Amino acid sequence: MVNSGTEHTVKAFDSDINELRGMVAEIGGRSEQAIVKAMRALEKSDLELAEEVVREDKLIDELEKRIDELTFQTIALRAPMADDLRELIATFKISGVVERIGDYAKNIAKRVPLVTQTHHLGPISLLPSMSKIAGELVRDSLDAFARRDADLAMEVNRRDQIVDDFYNSIFRAVITHMIENPKDIGEAAHLLFIAKNLERIGDHATNVAEMVYFAATGEPMPERARGENPTTPLDEALSDGAD
């Protein structure tokens, strides 16, 4: 059963749940903003903005803690059942995943001072489009949570493929650039990490989407809706199994 929004007889339960929903929306919004700012800092070589992203990540960490505390409390005190229980479990997991998304944005921001020859690096031109889609996946996955929208959650998972395709293209372009311009290898490596961070952000958005689907329907998301992870020769060789 999907949550129909009917109120609980015990109104305090609703206010706990609403407070949690508000905090999840906030942590999602902050993470999405962190991605946008980190990428703008990269494009403009804006070190101050990059520092702001690093600084503001603390707020995201703080929010995650508060969400986890309140979720824990609510489960202990209200003994939720059915969709309420699923929603709280999803909230608990989503807060952790979204906090990771914030960490990836912070990681991008930290690389900004290390990538200075932006105009010489051809592959960098793909990053804004890639980050735009990754950011949209984060936003849509959290919108899906706010609306209990299983269809939108499935849609997020399908669209993650686009982020993966971007990553594969950038990977090839960066390798080619490295071969042609050995002096840029250091900076190009950072670009590759940034692309990988964006690819991971997309994966985490799909994790959120899978939890939303479960919270909304009580069933795991069908396998076919899940995007395949990108594989590059390097990934296969390293096989870090980080998923």
Added chain:
Amino acid sequence: MNNDQTMKTSSESVNMTGPETTGMATDDGAPKMTARHVNVFYGDKQAINDVSIDVNMDSVTAFIGPSGCGKSTFLRCMNRMNDTIPIARVTGDIMLEGEDIYAPQMDVVQLRARVGMVFQKPNPFPKSIYDNIAYGPRIHGLATGKDELDNIVESSLQRAGLWGEVKDRLQDSGTALSGGQQQRLCIARAIAVDPEVILMDEPCSALDPIATAKIEELIHELRGKYAIVIVTHNMQQAARVSQKTAFFHLGTLVEYGETTDIFTNPREEKTRDYITGRYG
């Protein structure tokens, strides 16, 4: 089994099989009781509407639902307790091991020995602990002598988890026990006549949490030996003790399924509203 009539030397740790084996040990998983299209009327008022349900030996079945939903009424149909209410009328089929319990040749006293019942408020007889247990086996002729009766009393109290607490004062009055002990005494009394099914109508609602936990542990231990049906208002209790849960609403069976499914992902909106506290 020991022959000591005082039974004081008997080891408590021995897992007694009981003097009267249930004969149900080789249960093949077929439903112990089946109800089909059951309707119950109190005069003109219909209290139960077309309920069909199976009760199995290997699972505890919980009936949940708001007050007046018919869960207790239905439970009482399962050993014909409703017979005692003149205006109550039952239609449909309720079978115990394939026998129609409402058939004219069914001996109701025998039926209630086979389908025992434990009530909300502990109701021990105003007699000794020993006689509370021995009463049923005596009237049903289950024991031929004092030794055999002693054995039944001891094994029933063992199974009900009460033996250790009362073995030295079997002649004390049953009503002198604490509420939780009285309830376990009532369960022991039901067990003493070797039932196949035990019906429990809110057995813990008058008990404190510790006595409640003991009854729940007892239910867990009795599972598999008897088919157990429990009516409870406490949904956490239903979730804790049962493997199957049936949700009743306005006299109909709304949803019946695995307890884990009912409490994590119910199919019906009414069930969802009730178990999540959105009812009414």
